[in-house]
Each structure stands twice: as C-alpha cells, then as structure tokens.
Amino acid sequence: MAGRGGDLRFVPVLSDDVDMTSSHRDDDVAFSDILAAAQAGDGRAIEWLFVRLQPRLLRFLNAQEARAADDIAGDLWLAVATQIAAFEGGWSEFRSWVFSIARRRLADHRRTAVRRRTDVTEAAVFDLRPSSETTEELVLDALSGQEAAAMIASSLRSEQAEVLLLRLLGDLDVDQVARIMNHTPNWVRVTQHRALRNLARRLGTKIAVMR
C-alpha cells in the first residue's frame, strides 16, 4: 500500500502535464500507487482521480441527462468509494469501470424517473444543443467540453452517441465499450462507423452552410 507521506510515487503524476488519456505502462505502474493510496483513503490520490474523471463524467452524463448529471455523478463517486477497495487493474481498466458505473446509474435514473416525460425542459439544455438556426455561428473550436458532448448526443441516436461518448470521454477501446454496453466488439465498430458518418454529414452540412 502506498504511503501517505510526501514520497508517493504518484506525486509527479499529479502534475497537470500528465495526460489523462495516457495509458502507457509507466502510467499504469504509477496508477497502481495512486489506486493503493485512494483505496486507503488518501485525499491527494482521490483528488487525482476526481480531477481527471469528473469533467469527463459530467460531460457524459450532461449530454444524456442534463437535469440529473450532478446527482448521478455524486452517487457514482460514492459507489466508486465503496467498491474501490476491491478494484484491481490499471488506469484504463479503472476508467472503464467508472464509466460502466456511470452508465448503469444513468439507466437506473431513467427507469425510475418515468415522470420526467412531463418535466419542463430546462433552458440550459436548449442552450447546449446547436440548432439549425445557430449553425452559422457554430465554431467547433469554441465549444466547451459539455457543449461538444451535448452536440454529439443531440445529433445522433442514443446508442451511436453513447458509443462515441464512451470512446471519447472514457478513452476506451472497442472491446471495453463492447463490454460496458453488453454488445459485441463488431457491433461497436459498426455503430461507431455509422455514428461518425452521420455526425460528419450533419457537421458538414452545417459547416458547409457556414462557409
């Protein structure tokens, strides 16, 4: 178990220069120390995980369930905390595990919130969704993370959007997404290809109009 002193191996990794998407072996080795510290309740290790995962999780949840994203994220972290002691694996596996929890929590929320059909859609949701009326003003590079994710979710069918979001926000490969969504890797490849084509078509149309 990694200690809680200042000689933690993961301390250099905590610098902002480290890319969350990095899944090299060295990072996994460093992550093992971070994981051990987090399993022991080390605050810095937990912050390290939170800083790198929370924004991605919020974008993933916001894009699909904007009203409950914060609540679901809170429940998600609590679930992670209670189960992290039993987790074994590297950084990539950890991301896959956390996003699988997020997906299940989202599905649970949707099942239990049937009444949301009568809920009034918040104005913020419309703000995140690029509409045809605002296409001319669309500048992809200026989109925030949550806006970009919401644009993907609003432009694609739910399964296609989910595949792309898992791959982009979770930095997961085809096999990992297949396991999370309980489908075959081939299904994921086909779905992501259709999603990219549809998204490009929509963006092309909009951008073509812009140009």
Added chain:
Amino acid sequence: MSDSDDLYDVTQPPISEELAEQLLSGSNHGVGSTPSASQLGALFAAVRAPADPSELDNMDAIVSVFQGAVVTTAAGQSTARTRPMIKKLLTGKALATLGAITLVSAGAAAAATGTVPSPFSSDKAKEVTAEHVPEKAFDAVGKHADGTDDDADEATDTTEAADESTEPTEATEATEATEAKADDETDATDDATEGQGPDATGPAKYGLCTAFAAHAEHGDDADDADDATPTESTEVPVPFQNLADAAAAAGQTVEEFCADATPGRSESAPGHSEESPSATAPGHSDDNPSATAPGHSEDSPSATAPGQTEDSTVTSDDSTDKSDKSDDKSEDNPSVTAPGHGGEHGSGHGDNP
C-alpha cells in the same frame, strides 16, 4: 436525422475504419485528410478539452465523502473478515468442548470397564474435571481439555492396573479418587469424621477377616509401601478398625472373631453400597499405596490434588510391588468392601494382629 441527407455520401469520401479509429483515439494523424475528418477532429478535441473550473466545483465535498466511504468500507471489510474468524474460534471451542465431553465419557467408560458402575464413573469424571478447573485456571475449553486429559490418563492408568490386578482393586482406585476429590471440594475435615467402613459383623466379615490376615502377613511390605506415602504410616484403615471394634465388642480377638467367618455370607450381601460410591470397592485400599494415594487427598489442600492424581499415575509405575501386593489381596478377597477413602482414624497398622 442526418440520414436524410442523401447527398453526403456522394459528395464526401467515406470514413475508413482506420480514420475512425484515429479520430476516436485522439490521434492527430489523418484528422486533416478530409473536411469531414477535420470537423470531427475539432469536435472531438472540444469534447476532450481540459476541465473547466466549474466542473470541479464540488471536489472537496466529494473527496470528503469518498474518504469517509472508503474508511467505512474498510472497517466493514475488517468486520466481515473478523466474523468468520470469530465463527471459527467459536466453532473450534465448540468442537473442543464436544471433544472434551467425549473424552471424559470415554475415560469414564474406560475406568468403569467391567467394574465400576457407570453412575460412579460419571461422577468421577465430573469431579476430576471440576477439581482441575480451579487448579490450573484454564478457560472453559482448557478446563474440559485438562480434565479430560487427566481423566484419560487416570483411566488409562487404571485400565492398565486392572490388567495387572483384580478388578476390585481397580475399582478401589477409581472410587477412592472420586470420593477423595469430592471431599476436596467440600470439606476434608468433615470426611474425617464421616468415614464409616463396612460392618464387620455383617456380610463383609469374611472379606475383612481375609484382608486383615493378608495385611498382617504383608505388614513389612506395607510398611515399605507406606514409606512411599508417609501420610499413611500412622493411619488405620477404617475397615480394620471396624473389625477390631467388632471383635472387641464380642470379647474376642480379631483372629477369634474371624474364625467363624464364611465366604458365603459376604457373597450374598455386597455391603452398604448405598452409603458410598466406593462401597463395592475392596477394603484393603490402605494397604495398597497406589490405591490409597488418591484416597488421602483429603489430607492435603486441594491444591495438591492434581499432583496426587499424577502420583496415582506415577506410583502405579514406580511401586509395582505395591500393585502386586494389592493384587494378592484383592485376589484373596474379591468381595471385600471398604470405604473409598482410607480414613484418618486409627493408627495405621497398629490394629494388625
């Protein structure tokens, strides 16, 4: 939605699987190969943009909750690990207790093989166990185990002795030990005044006479044996005391009193078994140090009881001659009855004719 744009497939090159993987994996290779790829690359880069400060607003709260949940979970896990351990310990104790009970029963049964009635052996087993509890201050399991071991040793010892000597002699040892230990738990001084012995004028007359005669013949050996247990040297067996008293009451010597003794009377009447658990035991226990060692336990503090138990085991080995003597006597007097404890009355061999 966008599937309705039929012109896209005509005007735009298809997205290869390799390009799709490059776009989704965040690689910059091929992102600018086509306008569509550039657009997708830009959108995906925005999705992966660094965290906005607003996205980390509640970090402190979640980290605190996370820490609390981790600690709580860790404690719960230790509890979950402890439970089976306690369960194992409880199971182990239960098994040890059951094993102790089994061994006690087995030891008692072995001690009672063919001689001692089972109620006596059960009492003996219980008393042996109870006797050793305060001595060694073991825990509940330890008590049973210790008592069982000692009892098993005694049972083994007495069983071995039974092979060498007659069964009545063996019964004497067992019952004397039982009664002596029972006396230890109550009051030794009370037992000193309660020793009665057989009625020399009754059915035990022949046996007492026979034992008395044998005792007189082996008086020297008995003295040697008494050297091994000095506390016996000044004590007179109650049965012989009773015999001498009966003879004196009749105005006769012991030899004269025993002249008309017939074995038929003793065989027809086993004696006053209702008075003492050792009523059926042979009466020459005082002559047999190995048999009387436990019987004299009331002379000593209860603290020495375990040692006496060991002595009874050891003396059976180091005083083979004693066993032999008792064998002789018990063979001669198979039906002699005597109290379990040797008793403190009398003056030992002074009553010998």
